[in-house]
Amino acid sequence: PGGGGGGGCGLLAFQDEGEEQDDKIRDSAAGPERDLAELKSSLVNESEGAAGGAGIPGVPGAGAGALGEAEALGREHAAQRLFSDKLPEPLEDGLKAPECTSGMYKETVYSAFNLLMHYPPPSGAGQHPQPQPPLHKANQAPHGVPQLSLYEHFNSPHPTPAPADISQKQVHRPLQTPDLSGFYSLTSGSMGQLPHTVSWFTHPSLMLGSSVPGHPAAIPHPAIVPPSGKQELQSFDRNLKTQAESKAEKEAKKPTIKKPLNAFMLYMKEMRAKVIAECTLKESAAINQILGRRWHALSREEQAKYYELARKERQLHMQLYPGWSARDNYGKKKRRSREKHQESTTGGKRNAFGTYPEKAAAPAPFLPMTVL
DNA sequence: TATCCTTTGAAGGCT
DNA sequence: AGCCTTCAAAGGATA
Incomplete structure (x- = not known):
């Protein structure tokens, strides 16, 4: 209900997108x-x-007048309703908000740049x-240590202090490092959870500050976090200082190694702000709904x-x-009500078809397949 | 205070 | 092989 003609267009667009994802796979092969x-042009069009x-x-999102944008939003919104009977109120408000429409198709311009920020070119092009x-505010660690992604770091007017000579260099990531684990030994005075991206590893500032010879950066890998939650993060320091812990307790509070971020998670992290x-x-x-559509x-x-x-990211994580x-x-995140959760995830809430539209439309990891 | 919500993708387990 | 489940991030909302 409420889909209408515009919804049909939206549906077709999504279906085509799914077929196109298949094309991506075939083409990549x-x-x-x-x-x-x-x-690309067909997709944009x-x-x-x-x-x-x-x-x-040739200029996505440019030149659309207020009426055009409103119309675009209306149709897009209608298409969205095919997959969700009712958008959350905040999202509807956000989509109606003119400031939300202004950059709807602009992120493609930024993303390439941001990728460069993740992988800064050799000649100090960052x-x-x-x-x-x-x-x-989430980029701020609870105890005030700024958590800047590499993108944020290189674009910050006050980046993490680093000697100029080092910040101008490219620090090559040793893909075949025999003793990587030594880089990320957990130390007291935890830095908190640094942004989890492969780029952190190459971050010049992360190579500093070690007082341990042979350990350039005694900073825990961002994937390593206390067992769960922010509370544990705060208590993590205390736990490290507490020596009188039983072996079982230590085992129970062993830091959790988080999953590496997938492509969409990296995109979200970059575009959320x-x-x-x-x-x-x-x-x-x-x-996240908006980010999913932008994706x-x-x-x-x-x-x-x-x-x-x-x-x-996965490669590094594996190493x-x-x-x-x-x-x-598995099982470290406790569900309040498993049945309720399953109902929310499998009971047709993801779209109106009782399937996983994102799964159907999501492109296979075509690049990894070609690379690997 | 812990979990839910919401997204996509990866991975593991089960049939 | 295909399907299902869980978890990655994030932060306001909710139990």
């Missing part, structure tokens, strides 16, 4: 660069067409001026960068924790 521009936008050709999204700034939203669930609007090239980043399995963290 046949030839990764083939028809890339054509695919598709998005604009589905959204009813009349933007400047000094590009870039509109700095307001630092989210921007969406918050644009949409004046704070609720993560609503923000689908990304071109395959832009998504490929995140897939590649995620692949490297750091060879025996680790995702199974290790």
Whole structure:
């Protein structure tokens, strides 16, 4: 109900997107660069067409007037309703908010740059001026240690202090490091949870401050966190100082090695602040819905960068924790009501078809397949 | 205070 | 092989 013609367009767009994802896989097997521009342009046109936008050709999201944007939002919104009977109020507000529409299709411009920020080129090219999204409070560690991603670090007017000579260098990540574990030995005075991205490993400032010879950076890997939650994070320092713990207690409080972030998680982490700034939203669930739709609007090239980043993330994670399995963290998040949770996840709440639309539309990790 | 919500992707287990 | 479940992040909302 309420889908209407616009909803049909939206549906077609999503279906096409899914087929296109299949095309991505096939293309990646046949030839990764083939028809890339054509695919990209078709995707962009598709998005604009589905959204009813009349933007400047070649400039996604540009030139759409207020009416066009409203219309685009209306249709897009209608399409969204196909997958969700009722959007959360904050999301609806956010989508209606004009400041939320302004950058709806602009993130593609930023993402490539942000990837460069994650992998700064050798010649100190990380000094590009870039509109700095307001630092989210979550980027601040509970005890005041700024948690800057590499993107944020290189764009911050006051980046993490680092000697100029080092900050200008590229620190090569040793992909085949025999003793990586020594880099991330847990020490007292935990730094908190640093942003979990592969880039942290190359971050110059992270190579500093070690007082231990042979251990350039005695900073725990961001994937290593106290057992769970923020409370444990705060108590983690105390736990480290407490020597009179039983062996069982120590085992129980053993830091959890978190899963490596997938492509979408990396994208979310990078774009969250921007969406918050644009949409004046704070609720993560609503923000994530927007980010999910923006993710689908990304071109395959832009998504490929995140897939590649995620692949490297997994590679590094495997090197750091060879025996680790995702199974290790199963059951560590306690569910309030398992039945209720299952109902929410499998009971057709993800879309109107009782399936997992994202699964169907999500591209296979085409780059990893070609690389590996 | 702990968990839910919401997204996509990866991984493990089960059939 | 295909399906299902869980967990990664995030922070306001809720039990």
